[in-house]
Amino acid sequence: MSAPPLNSIVLSFEDARRVVEEQAALVSAGAVESVDLLAAAGRVLAEPVLADRDLPPFPRSTRDGYAVRSTDLSQLPTTLDVIGEIKAGANLEQIPPNVGTGQTVSIMTGAPVPAGADAVVMVEYTSLRGKQVEVTRSVVPGENIVPRGAEAREGALLLDRGVGLNVADIALAASAGKSRLQVYKRPRVAVLTTGDEIVDIDAKPGPTQIRNSNSYSLAAQIQHAGGEPVLLPVAPDELQGLRHLIEEGLKFDLLLMTGGVSMGRYDLVEQVLSEMGAKFFFTGAKLQPGRPVVFGQCSVGGPARERLATYFFGLPGNPVSTMVTFELFARPMLEALSGKVPSKLIFLHVRLKKEIRIKTGLTRFLPAVLSGEFEHSEVELVTWQGSGDVAATARANCYAVIPPNRENIPAGEWIPVMLL
Ligand code: AMP
Ligand code: MG
Numbered sequence: 001m002s003a004p005p006l007n008s009i010v011l012s013f014e015d016a017r018r019v020v021e022e023q024a025a026l027v028s029a030g031a032v033e034s035v036d037l038l039a040a041a042g043r044v045l046a047e048p049v050l051a052d053r054d055l056p057p058f059p060r061s062t063r064d065g066y067a068v069r070s071t072d073l074s075q076l077p078t079t080l081d082v083i084g085e086i087k088a089g090a091n092l093e094q095i096p097p098n099v100g101t102g103q104t105v106s107i108m109t110g111a112p113v114p115a116g117a118d119a120v121v122m123v124e125y126t127s128l129r130g131k132q133v134e135v136t137r138s139v140v141p142g143e144n145i146v147p148r149g150a151e152a153r154e155g156a157l158l159l160d161r162g163v164g165l166n167v168a169d170i171a172l173a174a175s176a177g178k179s180r181l182q183v184y185k186r187p188r189v190a191v192l193t194t195g196d197e198i199v200d201i202d203a204k205p206g207p208t209q210i211r212n213s214n215s216y217s218l219a220a221q222i223q224h225a226g227g228e229p230v231l232l233p234v235a236p237d238e239l240q241g242l243r244h245l246i247e248e249g250l251k252f253d254l255l256l257m258t259g260g261v262s263m264g265r266y267d268l269v270e271q272v273l274s275e276m277g278a279k280f281f282f283t284g285a286k287l288q289p290g291r292p293v294v295f296g297q298c299s300v301g302g303p304a305r306e307r308l309a310t311y312f313f314g315l316p317g318n319p320v321s322t323m324v325t326f327e328l329f330a331r332p333m334l335e336a337l338s339g340k341v342p343s344k345l346i347f348l349h350v351r352l353k354k355e356i357r358i359k360t361g362l363t364r365f366l367p368a369v370l371s372g373e374f375e376h377s378e379v380e381l382v383t384w385q386g387s388g389d390v391a392a393t394a395r396a397n398c399y400a401v402i403p404p405n406r407e408n409i410p411a412g413e414w415i416p417v418m419l420l
Contacts, residue, residue, distance in 0.1 A: 009282045012404070013363035016285035017328060020295060021342065023281065023311065024332045029162075029339030030253065031185045037173060040165050043183035044226060044339040049159040052176050054149035058112035063144040066104040066126055066133055067117035073138040080104040082131050086111040104133060113145050120144035162341050164226065184339035186228040190249035191215050194235040194242060194260040194269060195317060213390060214258040214315075214322045221326045226338040227254070237266040246272055250300045250310045253337050256330055259317025261292045269314045273298055279309070285329075286404060288362045289321035289387030293329060318387040324365050324399065327418075347401060347416035353380040356402065356409040363404050367396035370417055379417050396420060 011019065032046040061067065072080060083103050084096040088110035096105055099116035107113065107120055118141045125137035152158060158172050159165075165173070165181075173181060199209045201216070212234060219229035230252060235245040237260065246269075249255035260269040261283075270283060278298035285293050294314030301308075311333055315325045332342035350370060358364060370379045379400055384392035401416040402409065409415060 007280075008284060009280060010284035010286065011282045013285055013287045013328075016282050016287075016293070016295070017332075017345075019281045020329050020332050023295075023297075024336035024342050027311075027333070027336040029184045030187060030337070032182050033185050034180050035183050037170065037179050037181060040173070040181045040183060041167065041170055042226065043165055043181070045159055045161055045163045045165055045169075045181060046184045046339060047182040048157055048161060049173055049176055049178055049181070051152040051154050051156045051158055054154050055151040055175060056146055056148060059148050060146045061107045061109060061111050061113050061120045061144060062146060063120050063122045064108050065106075065120045065122040065124075065144065066135065067099060067107045067113050067120050068104050068135070068139065069099060069101060069117060070119045070139050070141045070143070072101060072104075073121065073135055076138060077134050077136045079129075079132050079134050082106055082128070082133050086114065104135075106133075118142065118145075162339055164335075164340050164343075186226060187253035187334060187337040188230055189222045189227040189254045189256060189334060190230050190232055190252035191218050191222070192232045192235055192245055192249045192255065192257045193317075194237065194257060196237045196266070198234045198259070200234065213319050214317065217319065217323055217390075218256055218258065218315075218326060221323065221331070222256075222334065225331050225334045226340065227334050235260075237268060239268055239272060242268055243272045243276070246276070246298075246312075247300050250298055250312070252310065254330070254334060255310055255312040256315060256326070257312065258315045258322045261294050261314040261316055263292075270294060273312070273314075278312070286362050287324075287328070288364050289318060290316055290325040290328070290365075291321075291362065292316045293321075293325040295329060316387070319390045320367065320384075320387040320393050323393065324387075328365070345418060347418055348398075349414045350377050350379040350417050352400075352409060352411055352413050352415050353378040355411045356381060356400070358402055358407060358409075360407050361404055364402040365399040365418065366402065367393045367420075368398050368400040368417060369396055370398045370419075379415065393420075 081103050085106040087108045095114050119139035121139050126133050126135050193215045197210050198212045199205050201211050215231050222229040235242045260267045278296045280296040283294050297309040297311050299309040313330045315322045335342040367382045368379050372378050382392045382396050398417040398419050
């Protein structure tokens with residue numbers, strides 16, 4: 001039963017990541033659908049959104065106060081004649097056609113600044129006496145006014161294809177009057193977990209059996225990254241059954257497998273895929289957790305159908321390894337398949353609370369707790385039993401990222417962390 005020797009391709013973490021990014025750049029997005037703006041958050045935009053009018057559509061006051069000619073306030077205090085009031089949404093006929101020298105108009109936040117005025121003085125620096133107002137503070141031209149079209153000109157590109165719609169993007173689309181948006185359909189991602197010891201979560205596990213947690217954590221990560229997970233049955237550690245399910249999985253937009261990629265006698269995923277004519281980009285990466293991670297491409301009909309080949313990842317079975325390798329490698333590919341420009345990894349830098357002693361050679365992503373607000377932020381590793389320890393990882397809120405050349409990192413050093 002032992003697997004024949006395969007050509008192993010073990011890359012540094014950076015090189016492995018680069019290989020995934022290169023492949024992701026070759027992928028094109030799938031079909032498009034129209035969704036209500038209320039359901040569009042997190043989806044990937046498939047059409048450009050243009051400004052249908054200037055933003056703002058008129059010179060907008062950003063304060064409650066008085067619209068003035070700034071040159072009238074060179075001597076202070078000064079008294080101006082109040083010739084009208086403009087509230088937000090005022091009809092055009094309610095807006096005085098011009099503010100002349102010595103005149104002012106009472107104005108509210110969000111109201112259009114009338115012709116003649118070039119600044120707004122805040123109400124806090126004025127006192128109203130009948131139809132006159134005394135002003136005690138000068139203003140520079142343009143103060144407290146956003147000029148018409150300063151945020152975007154009519155016809156300008158507000159949002160481009162490939163944008164993953166965040167909260168501000170939703171607000172921008174709403175400002176452009178888009179109640180529906182064209183978005184890319186979510187890629188369907190097959191999840192195939194392997195292992196004779198794995199039982200599904202509704203079954204009562206025997207004394208040596210382990211409940212399947214990876215399919216569920218992966219499903220959550222896939223949804224979060226914009227994909228639609230499809231859970232396949234658990235595959236046995238046996239060639240034929242495994243091959244049958246891998247063939248099923250390759251019919252989807254992406255296949256994620258967990259387990260069966262280490263050096264054990266029953267780790268058969270690579271053997272099966274290599275018998276199926278798969279192309280391997282790497283069969284390991286120098287990181288912890290997640291060293292045995294595999295990335296490749298395979299088509300159900302064999303190598304002749306390379307054009308239609310599906311990308312696959314063999315993620316190590318240890319639950320924390322599965323989570324980490326999804327984030328680092330599978331996510332950019334899934335984002336590309338969903339029409340998005342894959343996001344770069346974002347590392348924050350935080351002061352280390354307690355020293356770390358570690359061996360060199362691997363890039364590490366260790367579960368850690370980031371705490372403290374404002375200038376008191378600090379990070380500390382959680383105590384864990386290794387890459388199978390989901391309970392410890394559930395107590396973490398980030399991964400401390402340790403480069404492969406570091407051995408002892410003293411308390412107080414600023415280290416990179418990746419939010420979980
Ligand atoms: P493997 O990568 O197949 O050697 O598995 C490594 C470890 O992860 C073993 O202890 C497995 O029992 C465990 N494991 C594998 N798959 C899963 C899963 N789907 N859910 C929970 N634990 C798993
Ligand atoms: Mg296994």
